[in-house]
Amino acid sequence: MILSAPDPAADPYFAAALLDLQHAAFAIEAELVGSRRLPPLLEDVVDLTAFRGCWVMAWDGTTLVGAAAWQLGDVAEIVKVMVHPEHHRRGIAGLLMTEVIARSPGRDLVVATGRDNPPGIALYSKHGFVAEGDEEVEPGLWIRRMRRSA
Numbered sequence: 001m002i003l004s005a006p007d008p009a010a011d012p013y014f015a016a017a018l019l020d021l022q023h024a025a026f027a028i029e030a031e032l033v034g035s036r037r038l039p040p041l042l043e044d045v046v047d048l049t050a051f052r053g054c055w056v057m058a059w060d061g062t063t064l065v066g067a068a069a070w071q072l073g074d075v076a077e078i079v080k081v082m083v084h085p086e087h088h089r090r091g092i093a094g095l096l097m098t099e100v101i102a103r104s105p106g107r108d109l110v111v112a113t114g115r116d117n118p119p120g121i122a123l124y125s126k127h128g129f130v131a132e133g134d135e136e137v138e139p140g141l142w143i144r145r146m147r148r149s150a
């Protein structure tokens with residue numbers, strides 16, 4: 001597995017591949033939480049490339065299999081972590097998380113994920129995040145806010 005950090009905005013073909021990956025991965029979370037109104041599913045390529053935070057991508061040979069995006073501030077905020085469903089449970093998200101943590105030194109990390117998304121909750125818990133609270137962001141759609149202290 002190779003990790004890299006290209007800017008999707010620099011290459012429209014790459015941006016399209018990343019959007020396909022994002023839509024395939026978050027269809028899984030949508031199924032679990034019972035809503036397709038998740039921000040990563042609503043994004044198009046313009047939204048995707050407008051993001052000016054940090055990215056790390058995972059490649060299996062020349063195939064893009066995973067990606068994580070986060071925003072570095074006083075606190076680092078994970079925006080999304082995604083792995084293509086054909087490559088789940090191979091440790092790819094774990095690799096991405098380790099990289100995000102290493103590239104956010106000295107900062108707390110925060111994330112919001114579906115309360116009813118067991119893979120997401122387990123992934124973040126495994127990497128030291130603890131739940132701070134749940135919020136119903138629209139009727140029936142609950143998110144869990146989690147934090148990892150520096």
Ligand SMILES: CC(C)(COP(=O)(O)OP(=O)(O)OC[C@H]1O[C@@H](n2cnc3c(N)ncnc32)[C@H](O)[C@@H]1OP(=O)(O)O)[C@@H](O)C(=O)NCCC(=O)NCCS
Pocket residue numbers: 025026028029079080081082083084087088089090091092093094095112113114117118119120122123124126
């Ligand atoms: C969540 C997601 C990123 C995990 O990717 P992955 O590469 O399959 O995860 P890994 O193989 O690296 O597993 C790391 C840990 O995540 C947790 N995990 C991953 N998939 C899981 C599942 N289906 N059920 C329970 N825990 C799971 C486990 O704690 C696992 O550690 P373990 O293997 O020691 O048990 C992936 O399922 C995905 O893309 N889901 C859709 C998008 C999403 O929900 N993103 C997270 C919220 S932003």
